[in-house]
């Protein structure tokens with residue numbers, strides 16, 4: 044039976060361990076500490092070093108260990124006498140730096156959870172070579188003594204270290220220990236695993252293997268079969284013979300160049316951004332979860348829903364050109380979806396998928412996005428590439444299919460297998476260069492959901508070329524089912540397309556959704572993709588220097604599918 048002082052020590056230690064867990068949920072290193080006087084907690088703190096920095100993914104103040112934070116906090120508030128009655132509880136045996144700070148703080152006793160040696164089994168050698176009691180013994184020779192106790196509740200403290208997912212030798216919990224994995228969980232894990240994928244060492248296959256399919260050759264069945272193969276094997280393909288008049292495409296690119304050539308203030312004034320409806324002009328504002336920095340682009344979003352573009356058309360000419368391309372793209376997307384549906388979603392009525400896309404109706408979600416990647420001088424470009432910037436950072440689209448219009452000579456788009464496919468051998472980037480008269484097409488997450496993963500959405504990105512002295516223009520049409528359309532997959536719960544998009548936003552940015560299961564999944568995909576995972580994109584991004592707009596982008600309320 045523990046005596047009352049041991050019970051008190053354990054109660055206080057649990058508070059220190061809770062602080063360590065709080066650090067994890069903020070994307071910080073998993074260490075916590077509290078100060079107690081007569082077993083009443085009077086101060087608490089946790090580590091403030093970003094976990095991503097530990098993995099080489101960012102910067103951080105390395106002195107912000109939990110004990111340092113705590114000592115700084117209470118030494119400025121408590122008298123010397125109060126401090127001499129205080130006990131400091133820390134979830135893990137202090138390092139040399141913190142041991143020094145604790146000693147100088149004048150507390151009477153320090154209690155630690157797991158020992159540094161125990162942590163080393165998870166972390167690998169960590170430079171904690173001098174056990175802290177030896178250290179205090181040495182320091183207090185001839186001066187005052189400070190009591191040192193531990194390990195205490197080591198297992199509970201170590202569990203927080205394991206759950207944090209930051210230590211390379213920590214066992215990855217098996218899924219058997221957790222509830223079944225849902226699609227939303229997978230989505231979060233994959234998004235998490237994407238972080239820094241833009242900087243990954245994946246090889247680039249420049250003379251890519253993106254299939255080119257002529258839609259005007261063969262029967263519908265034959266074309267459907269070719270599309271299906273391409274969608275299954277590569278996820279990206281290029282269609283020619285699609286029936287869209289080149290003059291419509293050229294007209295839209297012309298309107299795009301005219302619009303983007305204007306002064307920034309004019310563009311903002313002509314088409315003000317409303318992120319809640321994903322409409323309007325955006326300038327270097329879209330931050331990808333995979334990179335944590337803004338895409339080097341400006342774009343104009345047109346969401347084809349009633350009212351979304353009211354007072355947002357830059358000009359009548361632009362309106363006319365955009366409408367023509369929107370209409371033609373909508374028709375082509377519907378045709379492609381009709382061809383894919385029998386194999387992708389055999390359990391729903393024919394044409395259900397295609398018919399779930401309306402234009403300009405009450406709950407339409409199709410979007411046409413005009414993109415411009417402005418030219419840069421060579422010094423700026425070199426610096427941006429060095430700092431991990433992309434014209435468009437790696438991402439998957441959230442829609443059913445995307446039609447992407449490119450212009451000859453304006454390369455840079457690359458695609459890569461989705462980590463969900465689970466085949467590390469296919470994790471390389473392939474150029475998706477423009478093809479004369481062709482439209483690049485890719486599968487998005489929504490179709491992956493409809494089809495229970497028979498089809499996968501692909502990662503893709505737009506490279507910042509070493510010579511970025513010329514603009515790149517592209518136009519993307521995102522075919523997205525109407526808000527009220529029900530995505531009836533066989534294996535996942537039915538969900539409306541509107542809620543699906545919202546859940547993607549929430550799942551990415553709701554820090555409360557952190558569970559050990561997600562950590563396990565992220566760890567699994569991290570090893571598959573060979574990239575650093577980061578479970579707390581939202582929290583991590585709060586660390587990054589960014590403009591106000593960025594915070595708006597990150598907030599679920601304000602950000603309606605602006606990451607597609």
Ligand SMILES: O=C(O)CCC(=O)C(=O)O
Pocket residue numbers: 412414435440447456503505517518519607
């Ligand atoms: O500009 C491009 O080629 C790709 C754009 C893209 O992937 C997107 O906006 O989702």
Ligand SMILES: [Fe+2]
Pocket residue numbers: 438439440445503607
């Ligand atoms: Fe995209």
